[in-house]
Amino acid sequence: xxxxxxxxxxxxxxxxxxxxxxxxxxxxxxxxxxxxxxxxxxxxxxxxxxxxxxxxxxxxxxxxxxxxxxxxxxxxxxxxxxxxxxxxxxxxxxxxxxxxxxxxxxxxxxxxxxxxxxxxxxxxxxxxxxxxxxxxxxxxxxxxxxxxxxxxxxxxxxxxxxxxxxxxxxxxxxxxxxxxxxxxxxxxxxxxxxxxxxxxxxxxxxxxxxxxxxxxxxxxxxxxxxxxxxxxxxxxxxxxxxxxxxxx
Amino acid sequence: xxxxxxxxxxxxxxxxxxxxxxxxxxxxxxxxxxxxxxxxxxxxxxxxxxxxxxxxxxxxxxxxxxxxxxxxxxxxxxxxxxxxxxxxxxxxxxxxxxxxxxxxxxxxxxxxxxxxxxxxxxxxxx
Numbered sequence: 001x002x003x004x005x006x007x008x009x010x011x012x013x014x015x016x017x018x019x020x021x022x023x024x025x026x027x028x029x030x031x032x033x034x035x036x037x038x039x040x041x042x043x044x045x046x047x048x049x050x051x052x053x054x055x056x057x058x059x060x061x062x063x064x065x066x067x068x069x070x071x072x073x074x075x076x077x078x079x080x081x082x083x084x085x086x087x088x089x090x091x092x093x094x095x096x097x098x099x100x101x102x103x104x105x106x107x108x109x110x111x112x113x114x115x116x117x118x119x120x121x122x123x124x125x126x127x128x129x130x131x132x133x134x135x136x137x138x139x140x141x142x143x144x145x146x147x148x149x150x151x152x153x154x155x156x157x158x159x160x161x162x163x164x165x166x167x168x169x170x171x172x173x174x175x176x177x178x179x180x181x182x183x184x185x186x187x188x189x190x191x192x193x194x195x196x197x198x199x200x201x202x203x204x205x206x207x208x209x210x211x212x213x214x215x216x217x218x219x220x221x222x223x224x225x226x227x228x229x230x231x232x233x234x235x236x237x238x239x240x241x242x243x244x245x246x247x248x
Numbered sequence: 249x250x251x252x253x254x255x256x257x258x259x260x261x262x263x264x265x266x267x268x269x270x271x272x273x274x275x276x277x278x279x280x281x282x283x284x285x286x287x288x289x290x291x292x293x294x295x296x297x298x299x300x301x302x303x304x305x306x307x308x309x310x311x312x313x314x315x316x317x318x319x320x321x322x323x324x325x326x327x328x329x330x331x332x333x334x335x336x337x338x339x340x341x342x343x344x345x346x347x348x349x350x351x352x353x354x355x356x357x358x359x360x361x362x363x364x365x366x367x368x369x370x371x372x373x374x
Contacts, residue, residue: 042268042269042270071272071295072270072271072272072273072295073271073272074269074270074271074272074273075272075296076272076294076295076296076324077269077271077272077273077274077294077359077362079359079360079362081325082325082326082327082359082360083325083326083327084325101327102325130325131325132325133323133324133325135298136297136298136320136321136322136324137296137297137298137324138296138324138325139325160296161296161297162272162295162296162297198327198360213269213270213271213272214271215270215271215272215273216270216271217270
């Protein structure tokens with residue numbers, strides 16, 4: 001967790017104050033949506049994923065997300081993440097520190113910060129990058145940057161396993177004496193109109209990487225996605241969605 | 249009286265170009281040069297596991313040889329990760345209808361254009 005300079009003083013204070021997470025509500029539930037654009041079997045596509053966590057009571061501290069996706073989607077053969085970004089550089093300097101060819105997608109997140117009786121909402125920008133591989137698996141870095149009212153940057157690291165993506169979410173400090181930030185919504189786009197560069201005869205030529213490959217056949221019932229959300233109090237909720245088979 | 253099996257000493261290299269894909273499966277094709285020249289067609293699977301698989305067929309003047317290989321991919325976040333592993337012959341046709349044996353496969357996968365450079369090495373009785 002890296003807090004931007006203007007709030008460094010608050011972070012120092014945070015070390016002294018007891019910042020307890022908001023209490024979890026047993027009635028928390030989650031919904032998710034997934035979409036391909038274009039929807040054409042056998043062709044590269046852009047994958048969009050959205051999550052929303054809701055429920056009565058105070059916001060609940062999310063500690064991890066496990067995403068499950070069809071294992072025959074061509075993530076590893078997407079042409080995305082041809083360079084890797086240093087997590088330390090990303091944490092220190094933000095997305096500008098990463099090579100263009102390491103960018104894999106973008107998105108946004110809605111977080112909630114309980115301050116006294118009120119809940120303040122903040123929208124943060126999300127950027128996805130390829131990180132250095134340590135075990136032979138592709139590494140994805142999720143960079144979440146919020147500016148106001150809490151200026152903070154969070155870099156999450158996860159391995160792209162076949163059909164599975166585990167994203168641990170560490171506690172995100174907010175304002176002094178306020179509970180941690182709770183992630184309530186997230187929208188991610190993997191692929192999209194990214195610009196990469198390749199060296200051809202001494203010149204950098206721009207191109208657009210193709211994106212996630214869809215298989216040539218659709219599974220019966222469509223492409224199934226599911227996610228499990230784990231909370232600080234040990235609670236857990238699940239969500240699932242299906243992308244219908246594209247028309248031929 | 250049975251004739252002793254002849255041995256095909258394969259040391260081939262292929263520079264293959266992308267034909268089509270289906271999710272995490274890439275189909276490539278191209279010429280093979282070496283001790284068993286001909287045409288190579290490969291079905292290459294890379295689903296995010298460090299282990300990749302390649303099913304390929306080399307078709308020469310007097311028949312074809314099919315094999316399956318698994319290999320470990322190194323440096324997956326580079327534009328051209330390499331892999332090496334073992335291959336096992338799964339079948340043949342023509343003069344090589346009874347080919348069998350195993351060998352090694354080396355390769356480089358272009359994540360930019362999905363091309364493959366592969367080298368197959370093995371002594372295969374037929």
